Amino acid sequence: MNRFFYRLLRLNYYLRQWVTRQFTPSGLGLLCCLLFFGLIGLDIKRSVSYQVFAFLLALLSIAIASSRFSRYRFSATRRLPRFGTVGVPLIYRVILHNNTQKNRKGLSLTEAFVGTFPSFQDFKRVAKRKTAQGRTNRSQQRRAWLRLVSQRQQVFSSATALPELLASQETEIASEVVPLRRGLLQFNKLTIACPDPLGFVNRCVTLSLPQAVLILPKRYQIPAIELPGGRRHQSGGLALAASVGDSEEFRALREYRPGDSPRKIHWKSWAKTGKPIVKEEQAEYSVRHALILDTFQPATYSEVMEEAVAIAASLAYSLQSTGQTQESLLDLVFTGTEAHSFTAGRSLGNTERLLGLLASVVPCQDKTFDSLLPVVQERLSMLSGCICIF
Numbered sequence: 001m002n003r004f005f006y007r008l009l010r011l012n013y014y015l016r017q018w019v020t021r022q023f024t025p026s027g028l029g030l031l032c033c034l035l036f037f038g039l040i041g042l043d044i045k046r047s048v049s050y051q052v053f054a055f056l057l058a059l060l061s062i063a064i065a066s067s068r069f070s071r072y073r074f075s076a077t078r079r080l081p082r083f084g085t086v087g088v089p090l091i092y093r094v095i096l097h098n099n100t101q102k103n104r105k106g107l108s109l110t111e112a113f114v115g116t117f118p119s120f121q122d123f124k125r126v127a128k129r130k131t132a133q134g135r136t137n138r139s140q141q142r143r144a145w146l147r148l149v150s151q152r153q154q155v156f157s158s159a160t161a162l163p164e165l166l167a168s169q170e171t172e173i174a175s176e177v178v179p180l181r182r183g184l185l186q187f188n189k190l191t192i193a194c195p196d197p198l199g200f201v202n203r204c205v206t207l208s209l210p211q212a213v214l215i216l217p218k219r220y221q222i223p224a225i226e227l228p229g230g231r232r233h234q235s236g237g238l239a240l241a242a243s244v245g246d247s248e249e250f251r252a253l254r255e256y257r258p259g260d261s262p263r264k265i266h267w268k269s270w271a272k273t274g275k276p277i278v279k280e281e282q283a284e285y286s287v288r289h290a291l292i293l294d295t296f297q298p299a300t301y302s303e304v305m306e307e308a309v310a311i312a313a314s315l316a317y318s319l320q321s322t323g324q325t326q327e328s329l330l331d332l333v334f335t336g337t338e339a340h341s342f343t344a345g346r347s348l349g350n351t352e353r354l355l356g357l358l359a360s361v362v363p364c365q366d367k368t369f370d371s372l373l374p375v376v377q378e379r380l381s382m383l384s385g386c387i388c389i390f
Contacts, residue, residue: 006123009145013117021110021191027200030060060200067196067203073099074165074192076207083352084179086218086310090155091176094190098165105164108193109175111157114186114210118148151301154181154215159193179215182309182359187211216355217306217313224318252280287384288329291315291354292376294390295334295364302363308389309358315387316354330354331383333375334361 023031037053077095084090098104126144156178165171179185190209193202253269256276269277293312297305312332319330332342332354342357364371376386 002124002127003120005127006120009123010117021193021204022202024193024195024199024202027060027063027202030056030200034060059198063196063198063200066198067194067201070194070196070203071100072104072192072194072203072205074205074207075099076190076192076209078187078190078209078211080187080211080213082213083356084185084213084215086179086182086215088218089176089178090185090213090215091174093172094175095170095172096162096165096192097170098167101167103164103167104194106195106199107162107165108159109162109173110159110191110193111175111177111187112189112191113155113157114188116152116154118145118152122148122152151181154183154185155179162192182215182217182306184212184360185215187213214356214359216359217310219317220310220314222314222318225315253277254280288331288382290331290333290376290379290383290386292372292386292388293332293334293358293361294369294372294388295361296367296369296372297363298365300363300365305363309361312389313355313358315389316351316358319351331379332357333372333379334364 019028034053034056037049037056040049040053075097079093079095081090081092094109096109123145126148160173160175162173163171188208188210190207192205192207194205195202253266254277256265256278260278264278264280266277266279291312293308295305316330316332329343342354
């Protein structure tokens with residue numbers, strides 16, 4: 001029975017999407033009027049309703065026939081940025097090529113995405129919900145299902161009106177969507193809607209263009225934080241490419257890179273090779289902080305955890321914008337399927353890498369908070385301080 005109802009919900013979802021694509025706003029109005037006068041026509045004494053119904057049906061039939069006999073051929077390329085951010089419009093470019101010998105105008109473009117409808121396992125979990133007395137509450141299940149559908153909606157996307165597409169030429173347009181959830185946003189299909197001459201029915205040309213872009217967590221404006229703590233010894237040293245540490249221990253020779261200090265130039269090697277050579281040293285002392293994120297929760301999705309991830313992303317971005325991660329190290333520590341620790345700062349990495357990791361954080365449902373302690377304890381001797389988000 002659960003599977004039957006799930007299929008009905010899924011059919012209703014895709015049917016609404018199909019109707020929205022196939023009919024223009026005028027066509028939807030015509031369809032509603034057709035159904036209205038069809039119901040009125042059940043009363044055989046109202047002869048005018050038959051005439052109106054027949055006229056509307058003829059209009060709709062002509063529109064459908066003209067749209068089906070039209071021939072459209074397009075090809076497209078989508079150019080996506082590397083990253084997007086939750087709540088910030090993601091603007092990208094689409095290059096359309098009209099492969100016919102006629103100019104096309106009045107067209108619109110819509111995007112389809114992967115994984116926008118809840119799975120059957122999610123539906124079963126919602127269907128099994130009961131009240132504290134053990135009774136089935138249909139209204140509560142309905143509200144839970146609507147929340148689940150809303151949570152799975154990763155992006156807000158509307159149709160983009162296209163300019164006139166010239167015959168056998170390429171046209172570049174700007175399109176945008178608004179990401180609603182962090183993580184990997186997977187574009188699936190691109191649909192170009194071509195209305196019939198009457199403007200009621202669309203002839204849809206669907207192009208398969210699978211692509212993906214990583215959506216970073218939303219960020220808040222937070223005040224600058226001056227992280228306390230002095231330099232600590234980094235066990236084993238940190239081989240930083242920029243070599244800005246306090247240790248004078250020699251590591252290797254390499255070619256000069258723009259920005260290297262002239263004091264690091266190895267003059268004898270320069271004289272032998274004819275190219276500037278610098279000494280690379282091993283940094284053993286630096287300021288190092290840990291950004292510890294609590295990901296332990298039983299639920300698959302939680303607004304509280306999403307806010308915690310957003311705060312962690314805001315702190316990491318704020319430290320980078322104030323230049324603190326350029327002079328110190330920042331460890332991101334959390335537990336997912338296993339304990340993770342990633343280091344950024346100085347020349348080991350950049351904040352984009354940390355934000356990308358935060359975009360992929362999932363709840364840890366099968367472990368306790370104690371599993372995070374060994375990861376932190378083994379770094380205590382190297383840390384100048386910790387930022388903990390619970």
